[in-house]
Amino acid sequence: MALDPTEARSHTITILVENRFGVLSRVSGLFSGRGYNIDSLSVGETLDPTVSRMTIVVRATQPVVEQVVKLLHRLIDVIKVIDLTDEEHVSREMFLLRVSAAPATRGEILRIADIFRAKIVDVTPLSYTLEVTGDESKTGAILELLKPFGIQEVVRTGKVAIARGNKILSRKDQAKLQQLQSASRAVGYDE
Numbered sequence: 672m673a674l675d676p677t678e679a680r681s682h683t684i685t686i687l688v689e690n691r692f693g694v695l696s697r698v699s700g701l702f703s704g705r706g707y708n709i710d711s712l713s714v715g716e717t718l719d720p721t722v723s724r725m726t727i728v729v730r731a732t733q734p735v736v737e738q739v740v741k742l743l744h745r746l747i748d749v750i751k752v753i754d755l756t757d758e759e760h761v762s763r764e765m766f767l768l769r770v771s772a773a774p775a776t777r778g779e780i781l782r783i784a785d786i787f788r789a790k791i792v793d794v795t796p797l798s799y800t801l802e803v804t805g806d807e808s809k810t811g812a813i814l815e816l817l818k819p820f821g822i823q824e825v826v827r828t829g830k831v832a833i834a835r836g837n838k839i840l841s842r843k844d845q846a847k848l849q850q851l852q853s854a855s856r857a858v859g860y861d862e
Contacts, residue, residue: 676732676733676734677734678732679731679732680730680732680733680756681710681728681729681756682729682730682736683728683754683755683760683762683830683832684726684727684728684729684740684752684755685724685725685726685727685752685753685755685833686698686724686743686749686752687722687749687750688723688724688746688748688749689721689748689749689750690716690722690723694746694748695714695725698725698743698749699727701743701746702729702739705731705735705738707729707730707731707735708729708730709729710728710730711727711764712726712727712728712829713725713828713829713831714726715831726830726831728829728830740754755832759835759836760832760833760834761832761835762806762830762831762832763804763805764804764806764807764810764827765802765803765827765828766803766810766826766828767792767801767803767826768800768803768813768814768822768825769800769822769823770798770800770817770820770822771797771798771820771821771822771823772794772798772799773797777799779820780799780817781799783816783817784801787803787809787812787813788805789803789813790802798823801813810827
């Protein structure tokens with residue numbers, strides 16, 4: 672069954688950008704300017720400190736995402752844009768979760784944490800803080816199982832994603848990246 676392009680759905684977009692002041696604001700402005708809320712945003716340096724990777728999750732229609740991707744390509748600081756939604760990719764998010772842990776329920780909470788490979792990162796007389804990493808189904812499932820114990824607080828990172836396999840930059844993107852690296856060496860950023 673074909674997907675309806677006019678139906679809003681979740682899209683995962685990764686963007687390689689020059690690591691400069693104001694880039695995040697310009698990129699996020701393209702989405703908010705069209706009335707779409709960013710569900711998740713994660714940004715971090717790549718192996719090259721002059722380049723950052725953004726992972727954005729947004730709920731929108733296919734035509735809107737295609738338009739935003741075209742506009743992103745026009746931004747001077749953008750090196751590469753990939754909509755991973757329909758591509759094979761690996762994605763994860765991490766969250767910290769503090770749950771009430773009475774003496775009678777501690778064993779059950781520890782069993783649930785073990786099943787989901789969650790780490791206990793803090794213990795108090797009345798609570799456990801767990802670190803959970805995984806895809807949306809895993810993080811959603813552990814939250815549901817721990818709700819009856821009393822979830823006190825949840826702090827989530829944005830989703831991060833990477834294409835599966837040996838996806839590489841196009842020659843045009845490699846040339847743009849090499850220009851950026853040459854310019855940063857000339858200014859002395861790589862010392």
